[in-house]
Amino acid sequence: TGRELADELEISLSTLYRDMAELHAQRIPITGEAGVGYILDDGYDMPPLMLTxxxxxxxxxxxxxxxxxxxxxxxxxxxxxxxxxxxxxxxxxxxxxxDGSSKPIQTRARVSERFDSALLRHAIRERYRLQLIYTDRDGSTTDRIVWPLLIAFLDRTRYLVGWCEMKEDYRHFKTERVQE
The missing domain is CATH 1.10.287 (Helix Hairpins)
Incomplete structure (x- = not known):
């Protein structure tokens, strides 16, 4: 029954009903309903997390x-x-x-950034464009509108790769040079 499943899983009955509805929506072959009970149809098994x-x-x-x-x-x-x-x-x-036997080690100092990269990752996922104040290697500061595509990690430097509206081309920007 739902009550027995909820007790065994140490969850509330309402959580169990919500989870069962989600499993039904994912077309998992479960027969049953609230107040009656549930049975997983023969021939279906949840795959285990088996990693070497x-x-x-x-x-x-x-x-x-x-x-x-x-x-x-x-x-x-x-x-x-x-x-x-x-x-x-x-x-x-x-x-x-x-206690893995492999560990990442860096010999160069980490570069500091003036903004939270979580915002950049969010913009990439949601396909937002960003306005950046960017200083290039010559020290010139520009105001750019960029459609970010990815963050690339090279050594200890991060790059934003995206479409730059000002240059009308794909560009990469060192994130440490983004002023805001």
Whole structure:
């Protein structure tokens, strides 16, 4: 019954009903209804999170690199990812994630930026254009309207790649030179 499932999963009955509606919407073959109970149809099984030690180590290394190089909110998300992975995998594989043998190391100082890159990532996801006050390598400052496409990481420098309305062409901008 729904009550038994909710108790076993340690969630409220209303959360269970909402989750069941979502599973139905995703066409998961569950028969039943609120107040009666639920049965997962034969032949369907939820896929487990089965990763090899190498795949886990790659994910942990990538997350460690992001935690050390990305903006604060993305770095926090990388640390949260490692925490969630460590809870979702078998106990014997947790040391691969938590005590990995591969670590990112940088020999150059990190470049400081004057803005939060989370705003830039949001603009890329939502397809917003940005107004940038940008200083080029010669020291000239310009006001640009840019349609951001991606953030590129090269060594310890971040670049914004996008369409520049002023130049009517694709351009890359060192994020450390964005004034505002």
């Amino acid at each position: 030690a190498d795949e886990l180590e790659a994910a942990a290394l990538g997350a460690a690199w992001v935690a050390s190089e990305a903006d604060p909110s993305l770095a926090r998300a990388a640390r949260d990812l490692v925490s969630k992975l460590s809870l979702a995998i078998p106990k014997e594989l947790r040391p691969v994630v938590l």
